Amino acid sequence: MRVFTASLAEMWFSARRRTRLSPDEATAEFMLAGRRLGQQAPASQRTLELVLAAAAGPATERELAGETAAVAAFVAALPEPEPARRRGPRRIPVLAVAFMFVALVALCGTAEAGALPAPLQQLAHQAINAPAPPPAMRVPRPSADVTPGPGATGSHSASAGSGPSQEPRTGKPGASPNPTHTSASQGNGNGQPTATASTQPTTSTTDNGKGNGGTPGQGGSNGNGNGHGNG
Amino acid sequence: MLDGDFPDVLRLAACGDAAAFARLWRDTHPPLLRYLWVSVGDAAEDVAADVWLDVARRIGSFHGGELEFRGWLFTMARRKMIDRHRYEARRPVSPTANGELFERQAPDDTVAAALEYISTETALALIATLPRDQAEIVVLRVVAGLDASAVAQIVGKSHGAVRVAAHRGLRTLRERVADAAVTSPGRGGVTL
Numbered sequence: 435m436r437v438f439t440a441s442l443a444e445m446w447f448s449a450r451r452r453t454r455l456s457p458d459e460a461t462a463e464f465m466l467a468g469r470r471l472g473q474q475a476p477a478s479q480r481t482l483e484l485v486l487a488a489a490a491g492p493a494t495e496r497e498l499a500g501e502t503a504a505v506a507a508f509v510a511a512l513p514e515p516e517p518a519r520r521r522g523p524r525r526i527p528v529l530a531v532a533f534m535f536v537a538l539v540a541l542c543g544t545a546e547a548g549a550l551p552a553p554l555q556q557l558a559h560q561a562i563n564a565p566a567p568p569p570a571m572r573v574p575r576p577s578a579d580v581t582p583g584p585g586a587t588g589s590h591s592a593s594a595g596s597g598p599s600q601e602p603r604t605g606k607p608g609a610s611p612n613p614t615h616t617s618a619s620q621g622n623g624n625g626q627p628t629a630t631a632s633t634q635p636t637t638s639t640t641d642n643g644k645g646n647g648g649t650p651g652q653g654g655s656n657g658n659g660n661g662h663g664n665g
Numbered sequence: 666m667l668d669g670d671f672p673d674v675l676r677l678a679a680c681g682d683a684a685a686f687a688r689l690w691r692d693t694h695p696p697l698l699r700y701l702w703v704s705v706g707d708a709a710e711d712v713a714a715d716v717w718l719d720v721a722r723r724i725g726s727f728h729g730g731e732l733e734f735r736g737w738l739f740t741m742a743r744r745k746m747i748d749r750h751r752y753e754a755r756r757p758v759s760p761t762a763n764g765e766l767f768e769r770q771a772p773d774d775t776v777a778a779a780l781e782y783i784s785t786e787t788a789l790a791l792i793a794t795l796p797r798d799q800a801e802i803v804v805l806r807v808v809a810g811l812d813a814s815a816v817a818q819i820v821g822k823s824h825g826a827v828r829v830a831a832h833r834g835l836r837t838l839r840e841r842v843a844d845a846a847v848t849s850p851g852r853g854g855v856t857l
Contacts, residue, residue, distance in 0.1 A: 462832045462835045468810065481839070482838055488788035489699065489807055489808050490696075493694075501687060501690060503714075504690050504694070507717065508717070511722050
């Protein structure tokens, strides 16, 4: 009993130290937490303790009388499992198929419009006969279709040719054409074609045909389209 | 309190196990009913049934420990209690429509009965004589077994306000009982 009383006193003092409560407040917290004060507590506090203990007493038969009804209501309120199972597996494939269909239609439409990136457009061109990517968007093939000529680097970079490379749309004869439009028919400025792979005309639609066709080197291999079609 | 069994009981109840739900109900319904009885009087059973119906519908989405579950339960109960008060305020024929349920004075025989034999109902009747907020907080702390922080969340007050209200409630309760102090021979000489 002494040990019990001592531990209670210790708990009381520790609680008081922690929260800096007045003695009444510490006692109140003690009772609110459901702890017993012991026989040495004042009578009024022990009376209050009895009242609180009775309020928190064990359940009475009257309070538990509604258990059957409560459980029945619980069972009735449960969601029916069968429709939930039926709904689960069906919804996912329908949604997935619908999403894939929409994505496929959008991809085909973009491919038909020629708005895909060059590699994808090329793939779509081969697969569903979509328009081929414009030459400027094609993936370069440096080793297969380039024949280095004299004075030419043989590359498809912007510095090919000896003419001024920073005048892309001048259309002047003899000037180096726009490197972005001449990846397949790059001249070297001396009239010698260096690239022979492409058979399509260049796409410098804003340039006049005079400029493109007048370049001696471009007419030799595949510059016919430029000279006549665009002009 | 279910203590260590609570997670399994909750999981089974959430899966629709009626026995687990019954165990949960047996453990939690008495304090819930007492809280509601202090708050709404005779309508406590109806409000408690509504609360348990909500629990049955939403228990699958609850996550937390036993104290959190009690906090969740009593929060729902408090909302329904407020709804009940509003409903009764629109229908003044109800005996609790004037909102004086929590302010009512303890009848003399209540204190006398408490001194003879303190039953749960008598103790709750004494607590119900306190001002409304104090009675609610005392019941949540003592009967529901919630700490001050949990009670503060339920009633929407600060931790300090809850503590002060609880202390005032206990002081008032002690004074009311001590005013009619008598000696109860059946309780080992405890002065009542």
